[in-house]
Amino acid sequence: MTHNYLGLDAGGTSTRAVVVSSDGRCRGIGKAGSGNPTSAGIQAATAAITAAVTQAVTSANAGQISGAALAVAGAGDAGHRAAIVAALSDLVAGEPVFEFDVLAAYFSGTAAPDGYVLLSGTGASAVRVEDGRLAAISDGLGWLIGDVGSGFWLGREVVRAGLAPLDGRGSSTLLTGLLLDTLGITPDDQRTGGRTSALVAATAALYAMAPLRLADFASLVFVAAGAGDRVAAGILDEAAAGLTETLAAVRTSDVEGPLVAAGSVLARQPDFANRVAPGAVVATDGLAGAAVLALRRAGVHVDDDVYLRVTSSLAQLASV
Amino acid sequence: MTHNYLGLDAGGTSTRAVVVSSDGRCRGIGKAGSGNPTSAGIQAATAAITAAVTQAVTSANAGQISGAALAVAGAGDAGHRAAIVAALSDLVAGEPVFEFDVLAAYFSGTAAPDGYVLLSGTGASAVRVEDGRLAAISDGLGWLIGDVGSGFWLGREVVRAGLAPLDGRGSSTLLTGLLLDTLGITPDDQRTGGRTSALVAATAALYAMAPLRLADFASLVFVAAGAGDRVAAGILDEAAAGLTETLAAVRTSDVEGPLVAAGSVLARQPDFANRVAPGAVVATDGLAGAAVLALRRAGVHVDDDVYLRVTSSLAQLASV
Numbered sequence: 001m002t003h004n005y006l007g008l009d010a011g012g013t014s015t016r017a018v019v020v021s022s023d024g025r026c027r028g029i030g031k032a033g034s035g036n037p038t039s040a041g042i043q044a045a046t047a048a049i050t051a052a053v054t055q056a057v058t059s060a061n062a063g064q065i066s067g068a069a070l071a072v073a074g075a076g077d078a079g080h081r082a083a084i085v086a087a088l089s090d091l092v093a094g095e096p097v098f099e100f101d102v103l104a105a106y107f108s109g110t111a112a113p114d115g116y117v118l119l120s121g122t123g124a125s126a127v128r129v130e131d132g133r134l135a136a137i138s139d140g141l142g143w144l145i146g147d148v149g150s151g152f153w154l155g156r157e158v159v160r161a162g163l164a165p166l167d168g169r170g171s172s173t174l175l176t177g178l179l180l181d182t183l184g185i186t187p188d189d190q191r192t193g194g195r196t197s198a199l200v201a202a203t204a205a206l207y208a209m210a211p212l213r214l215a216d217f218a219s220l221v222f223v224a225a226g227a228g229d230r231v232a233a234g235i236l237d238e239a240a241a242g243l244t245e246t247l248a249a250v251r252t253s254d255v256e257g258p259l260v261a262a263g264s265v266l267a268r269q270p271d272f273a274n275r276v277a278p279g280a281v282v283a284t285d286g287l288a289g290a291a292v293l294a295l296r297r298a299g300v301h302v303d304d305d306v307y308l309r310v311t312s313s314l315a316q317l318a319s320v
Numbered sequence: 321m322t323h324n325y326l327g328l329d330a331g332g333t334s335t336r337a338v339v340v341s342s343d344g345r346c347r348g349i350g351k352a353g354s355g356n357p358t359s360a361g362i363q364a365a366t367a368a369i370t371a372a373v374t375q376a377v378t379s380a381n382a383g384q385i386s387g388a389a390l391a392v393a394g395a396g397d398a399g400h401r402a403a404i405v406a407a408l409s410d411l412v413a414g415e416p417v418f419e420f421d422v423l424a425a426y427f428s429g430t431a432a433p434d435g436y437v438l439l440s441g442t443g444a445s446a447v448r449v450e451d452g453r454l455a456a457i458s459d460g461l462g463w464l465i466g467d468v469g470s471g472f473w474l475g476r477e478v479v480r481a482g483l484a485p486l487d488g489r490g491s492s493t494l495l496t497g498l499l500l501d502t503l504g505i506t507p508d509d510q511r512t513g514g515r516t517s518a519l520v521a522a523t524a525a526l527y528a529m530a531p532l533r534l535a536d537f538a539s540l541v542f543v544a545a546g547a548g549d550r551v552a553a554g555i556l557d558e559a560a561a562g563l564t565e566t567l568a569a570v571r572t573s574d575v576e577g578p579l580v581a582a583g584s585v586l587a588r589q590p591d592f593a594n595r596v597a598p599g600a601v602v603a604t605d606g607l608a609g610a611a612v613l614a615l616r617r618a619g620v621h622v623d624d625d626v627y628l629r630v631t632s633s634l635a636q637l638a639s640v
Contacts, residue, residue: 137514142527145534156464159465160466167456167459168456169458195457207464214465245490250488
């Protein structure tokens, strides 16, 4: 008899849900806004999760959902988890299982129960997976004190290096013009309190943002480095060294498995991904991994055939 | 005829006020908590400023205050300034003049109208002073995107380098033990979600603080470097290079004047101050500079005699 399960991949940008049957066929998907309770607030996160799950279940038209695996970023708080479980109680039979979101990233690239994932999105971390579970993690300590080589880390370095020449520090770099363009600031000759108008306007605009939004400037470093900018190349060298160290920290000779590269930075910058994670499978969609986690937690053996069915049926649903 | 003026030095840690007469004699001082409207809120800041000024005026017992110079950190907002002026209207005749707090730091080290100040406290910046006014400033862009070599910058590097070995990254360093001791964390063998208990506890404690509080860990880098720790020495090398570049950015051959080193990091670490600002006068108290600013803005010529009277009378008042 075929059962149906729910996989959920909820992050700071979007929340996605999938209904998958025990043979690996994905039958319905749903999408909504941020489902990260820490950054979006628990009410907004719960609403987004409920919307995505309802959409997936409705479009699957598959009857009862026998179990669920929830990969929700920023859901460490027990109260938040209880609120999410309560919101899904009418949609899912049994108690949902919470999963590390990095595991969904890992299984979006491979069906192998043992291996590694290096992630650089807004944050950055590396994980060793053993028997389908998180065995070790390095970095992922967040924007303020960690996440070396992440989108936030790159964006902050872009800002620092881009602003420095505006008050006579650092080296001349294309990042200055790219940053001011992105902020919509046109330099002029005025000064306020000893600072150029461009620097005053840029500083005000940057502090008006939530700190994590600095990740939005990460792409500029690749643009500038591609145009031969040495400052940008230096930032990428440092990011690559940090990510390489992060991955090395979870490597062990006992686990030979595949390497998955995930997160928006690595998914969008294949050359950089190849530099920090040579030979890695680049995973662009955490939803396949959420489906695999739902199957694994339900006791379904996810072999290469089932895995291929997951990814191909998901691709078909997403293209509709 | 002798007039009396008010000098105010309000920062994130404390607010201090001084009443100084036109001959340079300081007649009363006052002290209260944070007077930084941005970090403490305008209500608390105004209350602290009023309390410090009232105390200074009362203890001076000198009759009318003819003018005031207010060096208030984080008082860029016009509404905040208006609230502070309104709160002082019964205590000071005429319109108070707002001053850059870095100018109070500068004039706490010298009476010369032209020169430089390098500041590293919670933040970091360098300023060129010409004719008693701010002519150029470098860095001072705040904790998120600037302030290289500041207390915050050092504290964040202490945290990053101290935590790294707890998940297998970075080099072994004394900073790990010093940081965990400071946080009151005792390592054990438990792991949660692939992380050691010490790392989980430290991360939770650090994110529970306001980001600027990372500056509290800055002193640990000097302790570790003093004990021969290479990681700590590397952090200090980078901080020194950054501060040296910040100072160089405001230097010009046209201005020969003295160099003042200010801020808690430089005031408490004379060897480090000497490294980044060789030959500098180290200013430990912004209050003398606030008195000098009050005199200068009232048109009093502050020569070496007047300056000596300011600092010696202030020292006497502070020792009571």
